[in-house]
Structures are given as structure tokens and as C-alpha cells.
Amino acid sequence: MTHALRVDAVPAREVERPADVADAAPLHYAGLVTRTIAFVVDAALVDAIAAALGVAAAAVIALLHVSDDTKTVLAAVGGVLFALWAALYFIVFWSTTGQTPGNRLMRIRVTRSTGELLRPRQAIVRLVALVAAIVPLGAGVVPILFTRHRRALQDFAAATVVTQVGADAQAAVARVPAGHSPRRA
DSSP: OOOOOOGGGSOOOOOOOOHHHHTSOOOOBOOHHHHHHHHHHHHHHHHHHHHHHHHHHHHHHHHHTOOHHHHHHHHHHHHHHHHHHHHHHHHHHHHHTSOOHHHHHHTEEEEETTSSOOOHHHHHHHHHHHHHHHTTTTGGGGGGGTSTTOOOHHHHHHTEEEEEOOHHHHHHHHHSOTTOOTTOO
């Protein structure tokens, strides 16, 4: 005796989604050019602020008449502070709003694959993987051109996606307190 499985006999299972996610438009993933422009804007901003602080520090050091050995140590300290500043720039913006100023300008946002904001640890992993993606002549960003969700090495490593943000969603992110995900109900 054979029994046929009737599709209408199996109750449909509904997936619970937060109301703001369920009503949201489909996601559009940011491409290589948009992401590159956002990164260049961020790099210029990081460099401009660091250069202004460096000029101010150099002026103070010139007035103090320090030895050459001390200048060498201060230059090394300045390099470390620059690296720390650049890292914190990305880590803080990615884990608080999902958008650096360059991302905001280009209307893109970095989130976890689930749509939530990155945790600081994920932002650190993403930053380290971003450096690793860029070092071999940018080979780590090539997958953006060939993957459905336009993910690069840093996105795979940190389980993130970069999506385009509409004007309404952009304004909503500006009102979300730091440390809270704009997609949480």
C-alpha cells in the first residue's frame, strides 16, 4: 500500500522575523567601486586628522629642544599611535553604527550576516582580515566581483555583509543610541 504525501496536510511553518525586518525592502549588496570610494574617504579622513595632530606635536617638540634619540623614540610612538587611531576609527564606527563617515557618504552599512551590528570582536577580526585582503595587491577583495552577496575576505572572516542603505534607513541609524542594533525589535 502506497501513501502519497499531501502538501496541504503538512502545516506551514512560519519563520518569526522582527516587524522592521519583515517589512524591509530586499537587501542590495554594495559593490567593489562603492566600497572602495568609501574606504578612500575614510583613509583620507584618518590621514588628515593624524597629520593635523602630527603637525601640532612637531611644533611642540621643536619648541622643547629635545635630543635626536628622543625624537626617534617620539617618531616610533607617533607611528604606534597612528596605527591605533586608524584601527579604533574602523572598530568603533563598525560596532556602534555600522557606518564609517565614508560608508555614510556612500550610503552603505556593515552588519553581521543576520542584519545586526558587529560586536567589537567581529570588528577587530574584520579589520585584520581587511589588511590581509589588501596586502596581496588587493586579491582578497576580488571575491566581491563573483559572489552573490558581494563578500570579500574580511566579510567571510567576520561573517559580515555590506549593504546599501536607503535615505529612510540612514536617518533611522542616526537616531539609534550607541551599542544598539537598528534592526532589533
